[in-house]
Amino acid sequence: xxxxxxxxxxxxxxxxxxxxxxxxxxxxxxxxxxxxxxxxxxxxxxxxxxxxxxxxxxxxxxxxxxxxxxxxxxxxxxxxxxxxxxxxxxxxxxxxxxxxxxxxxxxxxxxxxxxxxxxxxxxxxxxxxxxxxxxxxxxxxxxxxxxxxxxxxxxxxxxxxxxxxxxxxxxxxxxxxxxxxxxxxxxxxxxxxxxxxxxxxxxxxxxxxxxxxxxxxxxxxxxxxxxxxxxxxxxxxxxxxxxxxxxxxxxxxxxxxxxxxxxxxxxxxxxxxxxxxxxxxxxx
Ligand code: PDD
Numbered sequence: 704x705x706x707x708x709x710x711x712x713x714x715x716x717x718x719x720x721x722x723x724x725x726x727x728x729x730x731x732x733x734x735x736x737x738x739x740x741x742x743x744x745x746x747x748x749x750x751x752x753x754x755x756x757x758x759x760x761x762x763x764x765x766x767x768x769x770x771x772x773x774x775x776x777x778x779x780x781x782x783x784x785x786x787x788x789x790x791x792x793x794x795x796x797x798x799x800x801x802x803x804x805x806x807x808x809x810x811x812x813x814x815x816x817x818x819x820x821x822x823x824x825x826x827x828x829x830x831x832x833x834x835x836x837x838x839x840x841x842x843x844x845x846x847x848x849x850x851x852x853x854x855x856x857x858x859x860x861x862x863x864x865x866x867x868x869x870x871x872x873x874x875x876x877x878x879x880x881x882x883x884x885x886x887x888x889x890x891x892x893x894x895x896x897x898x899x900x901x902x903x904x905x906x907x908x909x910x911x912x913x914x915x916x917x918x919x920x921x922x923x924x925x926x927x928x929x930x931x932x933x934x935x936x937x938x939x940x941x942x943x944x945x946x947x948x949x950x951x952x953x954x955x956x957x958x959x960x961x962x963x964x965x966x967x968x969x970x971x972x973x974x975x976x977x978x979x980x981x982x983x984x985x986x987x
Pocket of ligand 1: 738883884885886887888906907908909910911912945946947948
């Protein structure tokens with residue numbers, strides 16, 4: 704069965720879906736995106752993703768082609784048409800097609816594309832039991848990482864550098880401080896304290912991050928939102944990452960330095976359980 708994708712109001716078999724070669728998403732990476740996870744056929748943190756999408760669009764003065772209610776309906780329709788039990792919904796809005804010009808076009812109609820990825824057992828990944836190995840790489844991305852744009856070549860290169868080094872992912876470093884992972888937010892745990900970089904233009908404001916920090920505080924865990932150095936991370940008791948596709952995932956090694964005894968730590972493991980339990984309950 705061919706996947707059904709959404710393009711500008713139509714639900715189409717994936718090999719019939721088309722966007723223009725003049726689309727500014729293609730020519731200028733002039734587009735933003737969201738990834739929302741699906742567990743048990745329901746969407747996790749949908750409202751958070753819709754809110755961040757609006758913020759990304761506003762920052763780029765790009766029109767939103769749909770209301771939040773319409774967006775939810777499209778997500779649900781795609782999940783249903785593709786029979787997604789566990790997986791992801793990818794959404795992208797671009798400024799649309801226009802003759803190539805660096806200035807924003809006045810009359811372009813935004814392009815809206817959504818598709819699903821089926822990932823059976825997404826929440827039961829064996830990696831949660833073994834943990835991730837990360838390497839460090841310099842953060843040479845642009846200065847507005849808080850806008851979720853589709854310019855993902857450097858994160859993609861970082862992921863490849865990690866794979867070549869026998870690791871799973873890369874943490875990016877700026878002025879000695881960890882910004883975030885290639886496609887996730889980064890955390891360390893020292894003693895009982897969870898430390899993660901404060902919000903700003905330097906990192907994406909993770910929707911999973913917001914939920915996890917809220918749950919951690921509700922569980923009386925200590926949370927400190929500040930930049931931490933790579934050296935501090937290597938000396939930490941444990942580390943983990945968060946994202947819509949990985950939820951909370953333990954990190955057990957940084958640049959070949961084992962954290963603690965080299966297995967997932969209790970804080971990351973507990974937060975993963977809490978996040979999955981609470982998010983499933985609140986899923987729509
Ligand atoms: N990535 N930081 C970066 C650079 C990201 O690309 C992501 C998400 C996050 C975590 O954000 P959230 O918790 O809202 O997923 C942080 C998505 C999953 C992706 O590109 O596939």
